[in-house]
Amino acid sequence: KAGVTQTPRYLIKTRGQQVTLSCSPISGHRSVSWYQQTPGQGLQFLFEYFSETQRNKGNFPGRFSGRQFSNSRSEMNVSTLELGDSALYLCASRPPGQSTGELFFGEGSRLTVL
Amino acid sequence: QKEVEQDPGPLSVPEGAIVSLNCTYSNSAFQYFMWYRQYSRKGPELLMYTYSSGNKEDGRFTAQVDKSSKYISLFIRDSQPSDSATYLCATPSNTGKLIFGQGTTLQVKP
Numbered sequence A: 001k002a003g004v005t006q007t008p009r010y011l012i013k014t015r016g017q018q019v020t021l022s023c024s025p026i027s028g029h030r031s032v033s034w035y036q037q038t039p040g041q042g043l044q045f046l047f048e049y050f051s052e053t054q055r056n057k058g059n060f061p062g063r064f065s066g067r068q069f070s071n072s073r074s075e076m077n078v079s080t081l082e083l084g085d086s087a088l089y090l091c092a093s094r095p096p097g098q099s100t101g102e103l104f105f106g107e108g109s110r111l112t113v114l
Numbered sequence B: 001q002k003e004v005e006q007d008p009g010p011l012s013v014p015e016g017a018i019v020s021l022n023c024t025y026s027n028s029a030f031q032y033f034m035w036y037r038q039y040s041r042k043g044p045e046l047l048m049y050t051y052s053s054g055n056k057e058d059g060r061f062t063a064q065v066d067k068s069s070k071y072i073s074l075f076i077r078d079s080q081p082s083d084s085a086t087y088l089c090a091t092p093s094n095t096g097k098l099i100f101g102q103g104t105t106l107q108v109k110p
Helices: none
Strands: A005-007 A010-013 A019-024 A031-038 A042-050 A053-057 A064-068 A074-078 A087-094 A109-113 B004-006 B011-014 B019-025 B033-038 B045-050 B054-058 B061-066 B071-076 B085-092 B098-100 B104-109
Touching: A005 A087, A019 A087, A019 A109, A031 A074, A031 B098, A042 A064, A042 A074, A042 B085, A042 B098, A053 A064, A074 A087, B004 B085, B011 B019, B019 B033, B019 B085, B019 B104, B033 B061, B045 B054, B045 B061, B045 B071, B071 B085
Parallel strands: A010 A109, B011 B104
Antiparallel strands: A005 A019, A019 A074, A031 A042, A031 A087, A042 A053, A064 A074, A087 A109, B004 B019, B019 B071, B033 B045, B033 B085, B054 B061, B061 B071, B085 B098, B085 B104
16 A cells, blocks of 8 residues: 655745645545644644645644645645745645544655745 | 653664653643654654553553653663664644654664
């Protein structure tokens, strides 16, 4: 069974640009969460989607947005990039019927903002 | 104050040592706890999951929760170089998101 797939794995952008990251969850998983990981702040929750609806949102500015498609694939977008947005963005999916804590993570998309 | 605190290390031990990794949390409403392991350039993977106070053992790994002191621990017996990774404690908030500790980087030297 394929794991969580994130694309692209690495990308470099400049300040002011926007970026879109993609996540394909494990087949059959309908819940997709996004986390930002930085050396200073660790892993921080961005948002969670289930059946194309955002169920939870973390404390990030409105420049961070996401969506989920009918096939459970998810995208997140960051507009007007800032240097501080440089981070590893992790997507995770959860099996149906499993508790919040049991997440399967992808390998992440490493964003560098210059 | 962060809701889950974890010493980032790094922690370096010789092969075969017993490793103790620890976290504290602030909210007594947190009910269950997880330990994730993250290898370099990889995403975190769930290692252990505990619901209540006491110990839970899985092979060389033991997770311990002390709710009276809001303290959670992960012990690794007979540590191996392949255990070198970052270990993250986590707990679900009442809104459903996972709250992670900072992560402790462990290096096991042969």
